[in-house]
Amino acid sequence: xxxxxxxxxxxxxxxxxxxxxxxxxxxxxxxxxxxxxxxxxxxxxxxxxxxxxxxxxxxxxxxxxxxxxxxxxxxxxxxxxxxxxxxxxxxxxxxxxxxxxxxxxxxxxxxxxxxxxxxxxxxxxxxxxxxxxxxxxxxxxxxxxxxxxxxxxxxxxxxxxxxxxxxxxxxxxxxxxxxxxxxxxxxxxxxxxxxxxxxxxxxxxxxxxxxxxxxxxxxxxxxxxxxxxxxxxxxxxxxxxxxxxxxxxxxxxxxxxxxxxxxxxxxxxxxxxxxxxxxxxx
Amino acid sequence: xxxxxxxxxxxxxxxxxxxxxxxxxxxxxxxxxxxxxxxxxxxxxxxxxxxxxxxxxxxxxxxxxxxxxxxxxxxxxxxxxxxxxxxxxxxxxxxxxxxxxxxxxxxxxxxxxxxxxxxxxxxxxxxxxxxxxxxxxxxxxxxxxxxxxxxxxxxxxxxxxxxxxxxxxxxxxxxxxxxxxxxxxxxxxxxxxxxxxxxxxxxxxxxxxxxxxxxxxxxxxxxxxxxxxxxxxxxxxxxxxxxxxxxxxxxxxxxxxxxxxxxxxxxxxxxxxxxxxxxxxxxxxxxxxxxxxxxxxxxxx
Numbered sequence: 001x002x003x004x005x006x007x008x009x010x011x012x013x014x015x016x017x018x019x020x021x022x023x024x025x026x027x028x029x030x031x032x033x034x035x036x037x038x039x040x041x042x043x044x045x046x047x048x049x050x051x052x053x054x055x056x057x058x059x060x061x062x063x064x065x066x067x068x069x070x071x072x073x074x075x076x077x078x079x080x081x082x083x084x085x086x087x088x089x090x091x092x093x094x095x096x097x098x099x100x101x102x103x104x105x106x107x108x109x110x111x112x113x114x115x116x117x118x119x120x121x122x123x124x125x126x127x128x129x130x131x132x133x134x135x136x137x138x139x140x141x142x143x144x145x146x147x148x149x150x151x152x153x154x155x156x157x158x159x160x161x162x163x164x165x166x167x168x169x170x171x172x173x174x175x176x177x178x179x180x181x182x183x184x185x186x187x188x189x190x191x192x193x194x195x196x197x198x199x200x201x202x203x204x205x206x207x208x209x210x211x212x213x214x215x216x217x218x219x220x221x222x223x224x225x226x227x228x229x230x231x232x233x234x235x236x237x238x239x240x241x242x243x244x245x246x247x248x249x250x251x252x253x254x255x256x257x258x259x260x261x262x263x264x265x266x267x268x269x270x271x272x273x274x275x276x277x278x279x280x281x282x
Numbered sequence: 283x284x285x286x287x288x289x290x291x292x293x294x295x296x297x298x299x300x301x302x303x304x305x306x307x308x309x310x311x312x313x314x315x316x317x318x319x320x321x322x323x324x325x326x327x328x329x330x331x332x333x334x335x336x337x338x339x340x341x342x343x344x345x346x347x348x349x350x351x352x353x354x355x356x357x358x359x360x361x362x363x364x365x366x367x368x369x370x371x372x373x374x375x376x377x378x379x380x381x382x383x384x385x386x387x388x389x390x391x392x393x394x395x396x397x398x399x400x401x402x403x404x405x406x407x408x409x410x411x412x413x414x415x416x417x418x419x420x421x422x423x424x425x426x427x428x429x430x431x432x433x434x435x436x437x438x439x440x441x442x443x444x445x446x447x448x449x450x451x452x453x454x455x456x457x458x459x460x461x462x463x464x465x466x467x468x469x470x471x472x473x474x475x476x477x478x479x480x481x482x483x484x485x486x487x488x489x490x491x492x493x494x495x496x497x498x499x500x501x502x503x504x505x506x507x508x509x510x511x512x513x514x515x516x517x518x519x520x521x522x523x524x525x526x527x528x529x530x531x532x533x534x535x536x537x538x539x540x541x542x543x544x545x546x547x548x549x550x551x552x553x554x555x556x557x558x559x560x561x562x563x564x565x566x567x568x569x570x571x572x573x574x575x576x577x578x579x580x581x582x583x
Contacts, residue, residue: 010321012294100390141499174466
């Protein structure tokens with residue numbers, strides 16, 4: 001079972017929800033694997049403090065041109081949608097940072113002058129945190145494209161476990177790569193104009209992808225019903241609330257798990273899990 | 283004219299609240315650019331009146347014309363993005379087994395070029411809209427990326443270059459760029475060749491971790507950077523560590539912003555912090571603006 005945690009707006013509490021939900025499920029005796037797909041800025045390890053047992057480079061294929069065979073006909077240059085190949089006089093040059101690794105130029109070159117080599121874009125590291133399986137990706141600094149690395153992280157999801165997928169913020173390609181195969185998406189928001197505006201964008205995206213979903217309101221304040229009003233209007237269900245509490249902010253700042261540091265939070269995660277369970281089975 | 287990018291690595295550290303206040307403090311001497319195109323919020327506070335609305339066209343998506351598909355499966359064989367659905371998972375049309383999942387399609391065109399029946403179309407995509415607008419503090423360029431659309435980096439580049447052009451035309455001193463979280467494609471597009479990056483961080487383990495990665499990126503791109511710490515009093519020890527880190531990296535320290543409910547209250551009233559109040563946190567932001575605008579003319583970029 002794949003449960004993704006996403007948000008639209010950054011900093012609403014995706015990592016807090018996903019790491020603590022993983023811990024909660026682990027303590028319940030479930031087989032859990034936490035997968036941090038926020039490969040640009042992965043933070044889950046700061047809270048789960050895993051023992052990393054394996055690390056391997058994630059690579060994408062990029063073209064290499066054999067100058068002796070290439071007659072600079074330009075077929076590859078005309079084909080490449082990403083402008084990763086440019087002809088300069090009698091030579092074709094490759095710009096690896098623009099290449100998406102589709103392999104088209106290699107297949108289409110009439111002189112068979114193009115082969116592929118691999119380019120490292122980051123690392124996938126995995127290990128354990130107590131009983132929780134841990135996987136994250138770390139994108140190399142300066143690398144623009146995260147989806148290929150996200151797909152490598154997700155290859156380590158396992159059918160036998162509950163996979164908790166910590167998605168990056170936003171609503172574009174990296175998020176879609178992270179949540180595409182989720183059985184359920186938890187959208188974490190906060191009851192502010194920014195939080196709810198970006199929740200709206202995330203809902204537009206998720207409804208396009210047709211994945212079952214529910215809302216967690218973080219930093220919920222008593223007396224503030226903005227999130228309830230918004231969710232009613234969009235006809236989506238709030239499945240749990242986490243109160244606005246300075247103790248939570250402070251324990252988060254130190255890298256502590258709120259499940260153990262803040263009394264009374266456990267019940268919120270129990271409630272969240274009951275609600276997910278019900279909707280995934282239905 | 284100088285381009286200031288407000289950026290953070292970690293999301294939700296207060297980029298947009300600070301960018302909006304900067305717009306108020308620059309008061310007419312800046313053009314604003316919201317480069318967080320897939321989760322834009324600056325417009326909620328600046329309330330732009332849209333003057334010019336344009337389509338953002340970029341890239342292509344494959345689409346199989348089912349009537350001529352011979353079902354050979356070449357497209358599925360060559361696609362590296364898992365975007366070709368076969369009949370076992372999805373049936374598009376009676377008797378035809380292959381179709382393209384537009385969300386997974388990367389727009390590379392390999393299938394289009396290699397289809398023996400030449401039955402794959404490759405129309406240009408409309409990936410969103412962008413706008414040139416008027417606000418109470420001056421001109422603003424912003425955008426909305428289409429639902430599940432790609433090419434956010436190109437849209438950022440477009441918004442930024444348009445803002446720069448308008449700033450030159452208006453002889454404004456600054457372009458204020460509200461960036462997106464992360465270190466990937468839209469962030470690189472908003473940072474490249476900017477005059478100064480103001481990194482907004484928070485005194486948490488995540489804020490500190492992500493700060494280090496975004497600082498490395500600014501160094502790699504050779505963009506001068508300054509750091510400010512939002513909600514600094516949440517964890518004073520962590521704030522000190524961030525200050526030390528900035529110093530060790532030779533990065534300017536722009537100041538501290540206290541934890542203050544006024545920031546959220548201002549946002550709920552859809553006002554900038556500096557309009558909402560004139561004390562406390564508003565003074566903190568004013569002094570960061572002073573530090574940034576003083577430093578930027580000293581960098582030789």
